[in-house]
Amino acid sequence: MAGLTGCGAGSDGKARAPEEAIRVVPDDGAKGIGAHEKVEVRVPEGRRLEQVTVYGVTDGRREVLPGSVSGDGRTWKPDGGRLGLGAEYSVDAVASDGGGHTLARHTTFTTFVPPHRFIGYFTPENASTVGTGMIVSFGFNRPVENRAAVERAIRVTSSPAVAVAGHWFGRSRLDFRPRSYWRPGTRVSVGMRLRDVQASPGVYGVQQKTVAFTVGRSQVSLVDAAAHTMAVRRDGALLTTLPVTAGARKHTTYNGKMVVMEKHAVTRMNGRTVGFGGEYDIPDVPHAMRLTRSGTFLHGNYWAPAGVFGKVNTSHGCVGLRDVRGGSAQSPAGWLFDSTLVGDVVEVVNSPDTTVAPDNGLGGWNLDWARWRSGSALG
Template sequence: MTDVAKKAGAPPFAASHGRCLVAVLALLAVLTGCSGAGSFIGGKGKSQEAIRVTPADRAEDVRADGRVAVEVPDGRLESVRVRRIEDAQEQEVPGRIAEDGHSWAPAKGARLGLAAKYSVDAVAVDGGGHRAARHTTFTTAVPQDRFIGYFKPENRSTVGTGMIVSFEFNRPVTRRAAVERAIRVTADPPVAVAGHWFGRSRLDFRPEEYWQPGTEVTVDIGLADVEGAPGVYGSQRKTVRFTVGREQISRVDSAAHTMEVRRDGELVSTVPVTAGSPTTTTYNGKMVVSEMHEVTRMDGRTVGFGGEYDIKDVPHAIRLTKSGTFLHGNYWSDDSVFGSTNVSHGCIGLRDVQGGSGSTPAGWFFDRTLIGDVVEVVNSPDKTVAPDNGLGGWNLDWAKWRAGSALT
């Protein structure tokens, strides 16, 4: 887990040697062949899910009394966490894993909230000790005459200096000025903050430059009864506060195969990496950490790569874009690629071990990262990441950012 109190001392590895996942398909085949019957890695068709989650990933309009379940056809569930997210305060849905380890269900009487977004994070282990992870989200029903904004960051969180306040509305907003005027973002110490619309369903806020460390940010959401579209009214009235922590900006040089990690302007370490291969390059530009997972599944089919890869236990996964760019641990490639060769499907890979370790480059970086930290990629042959791909708004200058406000 992240820990802002940890020292940012030099990591226990040498830095001078040395859209996702490393394209070492032959090694993946070896991994598959090494697994025994009934494991998560081998012996099953690609359509078989190691972890089955109900409701389906990205399901919408789920009833408050709808079924929520996590099941594994083989192995045992190790952990399950179901949370209400992107709201004023993160709330966990109580539940338990069955004695046989094959399923999880909510506690008796537990109900979902209406107009809410939930995440499901589950980890299972098979008889051979192989782990599989699953991360899904779903949203519950919102009355037809109402709209709601799901937002980042979470209330009372401590974030990096690149955090962008981002609202995703469940219905298109046509009266954008009224909605933008109803959301007020203020800072202490004071700094000018402006909104920027990406289409009709997303509104982001940021200052001209990265937040100063120690800034206290307040988001007053006064959408209740605001008409966002003809006959459709907001339902939220709440206040969200978060704190800006230390500054950490990491610069990935795709050509040099390195990542320079700077804390409050000082170079902490230069980490060897592998970036996107010549045929699946990594985006250039400034990207902001939006999610962090100790372990997660990465399936090439979800980002347009067909069946080229499906790794169910990727350690130390840090999301950088909505389209699927991650900075993550890699245990399946030879150590020689880190710092010397770009072989991934567009992600940034750091050396790791299966199951993850705090003593590897990936684990060291994960333990010192906050939601809202900035990772900037340079010298890649790819284009600059789009400003609406994840929290990519820092790739617009201040004039262009302000031009996207409905109040100017």
């Protein structure tokens, strides 16, 4: 995510850049950070930090790093303590200027893992409630050569019981899913027996625990890029059809099934992070829900004329819904944001683009069951 997010632009195609980005230490994407290294969020004079949340996730458990903002509102620092080892940390910061405008930034870093050990960072979080499209995804901090041994040591089971299979994407990512979407109310357990499992010569696992999550109600949204609509269905019944604007001719939206991975009430979207140069930089995109790692979002759009929604595709690949600056719960985007769980499915059809890759986000539902199972190391 590069500390920013993917797509969006002004109705005139020009960037809306903040005067200066929120500065975060450690750098976004940093790896191997020590337990006592500096963590800080800072904004320049004229801006004020309104909210900062720093949390680490280890074995699916989230722990907030306590901290406070300085009296002048320009700096956030931890209130003592140390970082956990082998953890993936997220920093979410929102700042404002004197004119009431907001700027958001999201960054991540990972802390040091002792030599000769490997860890799997996974989603979803322990004890979370997710949508029926959630895929259990492990990303390993070291390449795995003995994939069969690692896959065998991770057991994903459910109540009611269904068959669940693993699929490897390269040597550092292993996803698990059932044949079709989870049934609402299913309780899923992820057992990790990785301690002392050898992933590659001289590299052994440390995780030995079980985490669990619950599947909530079913919600599947169908985006018709040609008709500029999104039909939202809950437990099979149509809730509403919303007007949208999808990717313009030069920046079309992926077809296929995508899963909501993250939700941000406000975030910054900068074209430089996804290969669009300086075409746009919007500091306060409201109601943003990530669909792919490459930068596809479902989000609120306050900068486009109201007439484009339901009529014209204008984005750089995202799906935009009408909103207001600062976000409104009464807007189409605000309503959808409040009605959506991480793990809900968004499917795009009738776009002049390819189908999203199965490893771009949680896109594994675009593989049929036979192809999915063929990616298992267990045969």
